[in-house]
Amino acid sequence: MYFLKFLLFFFFILFHFHPINAFVLDEVKERGYLQCGVSEPFIGFSNVDTEGNWSGFDVDVCRAVSSAIFSDPDKVEYITTTNRSRFPVLAGGEVDLLSRVTTWTFSRDVNLGFEFTGINFFDGQGFMVKSSLGVISAKELDGASICIITGTTFQFNIDMFFKKNNINYTPVLVEFNDEAFENFLSGRCDVYSDYITELANKRITLPDSNKHIILPEIISKEPLSPLVRHGDDQWRDVVSWSLKVMIIAEELNINSQNIDDHKESENKEILRLLGLLGPYGTMIELDDLWAYQIIKHVGNYEESFKRNLGSESLLNLKRGFNKLYNKGGLLYAPPFR
Incomplete structure (x- = not known):
């Protein structure tokens, strides 16, 4: 009897102070599409054409996450947000992630209950x-x-x-x-x-x-980053590593056009990235080819930057701090191993 009372008390404390949260990744899979918060049309970062097709640098983050989960970059519902509405929309669960020119700051990270998933653009x-x-x-x-x-x-x-x-x-x-x-x-x-x-x-x-x-x-310093709600580390990992994969792919000279040529590579990091070596899909609860799908459908970081912000875009911005760390910039991702 004493043991039973102790067990009930233990579970009360556990669930009272650590409520069970529905995991976002499971919700997205069950729903069949990603809900991504973006800015109102802002050239280079989030554009929408007359047929409702979205494109842009921030949009590519949404497309990368969709590719990782569904092997399809277009399984996304884009929800526009303003500077005022973006945080309530994310906090209220109306979107799964926010990818829209938002600066990573101490107060937003700590006080608002959000997790920034990695700098995708060094603004200032x-x-x-x-x-x-x-x-x-x-x-x-x-x-x-x-x-x-x-x-x-x-x-x-x-x-x-x-x-x-x-x-x-x-x-x-x-x-x-x-x-x-x-x-x-x-x-x-x-x-x-x-x-x-x-x-x-x-x-x-x-x-x-x-x-x-x-x-x-x-x-x-105005480091821009996608962000998710605090408390779901698994989902943060999915969003964070979707961006990191694009950065690593550029560093390894892998892009959407040549990715299949690397399947016979002797570089183990490349083989891991392509889903040909190790359980790197199981670790993140995705298909083994999740990183391959990101690069194949969205491209590496350089490709996304060029077509949305750089030499192939209206903005024609220089990379500046957004170059890779080994090319004079600040862009850096941990190794894929």
Whole structure:
């Protein structure tokens, strides 16, 4: 009798303090498709055509996860979110993951009950100038005028950058960001500053976009990452490693076009990635070919970057910090073993 009471008490404590959560991976498999939160149409990251087909850099994360689970990149329902609605939508279980230009910060990670799954884009504050200014680096902006909203983090970052490099600038103070951009276009100031992603999107709206240059320096940290709800490590692993597979594939020179040529490789990491060696599907509760399906259907990181943000896109962004670690960037994934 004492043992029975102890056992009942044990299970009460266990379930009271560790409630049973439905595992997202099982729910997605049973549902038959992934629910992915993305931004409202934002060129390069989440675009939708007239037939309802989605594309973009953030969309490719959703497509990669779908490929890993279903061997099909199109088993996705895309749910648009705004800056205000994105976190309640994720917290409320309306989406399985959020993949939409969201900065990884301490408070969002710790206080909001979310798990960031890995940096997929290193964003940050940068500068745009007209090519007629004749500069190719922000360090050459000594004496330039910058349209800026007073009292903002943007102003603080600019002040710190100019002090660090022992150069000066003339602030042209405005109240709103749109006003700063309009003043830059009218020639009231030499420089406009915003996040690199925003600069690229604003530049392509200009009729003379080729006469505007985004300088290479980034003066703040804005690491963008997909995120999931806290408390389901298995699901976090699926989303996290779907991105990591794309990074590793680029490092190993495997892409959507040549992946089948690597099936006879002597490189064991490649064989593991292709599902030909080891129980790496069982470990993550997916098919053995889950990583192969990601690369085959979505491509490696370089392919996704090129077609959505880089040389094959309207934005034509340079890789910058988003190069692999062994090519001068910050992009890095743990080994697949």
